[in-house]
Amino acid sequence: VWPNKSGCCARRGTRFFRWRLSGLAASAGLFWLALLSAPLQAETLDQIQSLAAAGAPQLAAQLLQKQQPARKEDPDGWFRWQKALVQILADRASWVELYNHLDALPPDLSPSVAIWSQTWRARALVELNRGEEARALLRQLLWSGTTNGNSKQTAEWRRLVIQSYR
Numbered sequence: 505v506w507p508n509k510s511g512c513c514a515r516r517g518t519r520f521f522r523w524r525l526s527g528l529a530a531s532a533g534l535f536w537l538a539l540l541s542a543p544l545q546a547e548t549l550d551q552i553q554s555l556a557a558a559g560a561p562q563l564a565a566q567l568l569q570k571q572q573p574a575r576k577e578d579p580d581g582w583f584r585w586q587k588a589l590v591q592i593l594a595d596r597a598s599w600v601e602l603y604n605h606l607d608a609l610p611p612d613l614s615p616s617v618a619i620w621s622q623t624w625r626a627r628a629l630v631e632l633n634r635g636e637e638a639r640a641l642l643r644q645l646l647w648s649g650t651t652n653g654n655s656k657q658t659a660e661w662r663r664l665v666i667q668s669y670r
Contacts, residue, residue: 549588556592565592575610583617590624603628619650619657626664635668642668 556564
């Protein structure tokens with residue numbers, strides 16, 4: 505309710521309010537149109553992760569896949585981007601996409617990256633209720649002797665084996 509010419513409040517002021525509101529809506533619409541029509545480019549991994557945290561995980565995952573550094577040129581950077589992508593997919597519970605992505609990684613990964621990848625693949629299989637396949641993968645990990653005494657890693661694999669029976 506807005507004051508009228510005489511200074512008292514009346515409903516006549518709603519016309520002004522509607523006009524003002526429609527102007528704000530038009531401005532907001534133009535802002536979003538300009539924002540969406542511009543090519544979306546995130547400069548850093550932190551910016552992409554912030555995008556995912558702000559509620560656009562699918563867009564963040566697409567940007568991660570398109571803009572990640574080359575594995576041969578920057579293996580450590582590539583692995584950081586891979587970890588971020590996998591975390592976003594896991595947060596979205598996109599287990600099929602996560603499994604397929606990790607399954608398509610090249611076979612010549614470093615041992616630590618390969619173990620990380622296989623662990624996440626096993627986790628995805630557990631989440632997809634494909635327990636038998638998860639246990640086969642986890643059996644390979646547990647008996648391979650690749651933990652180098654890392655009891656946390658072994659405990660994680662054992663927990664996944666237990667969860668695979670649900």
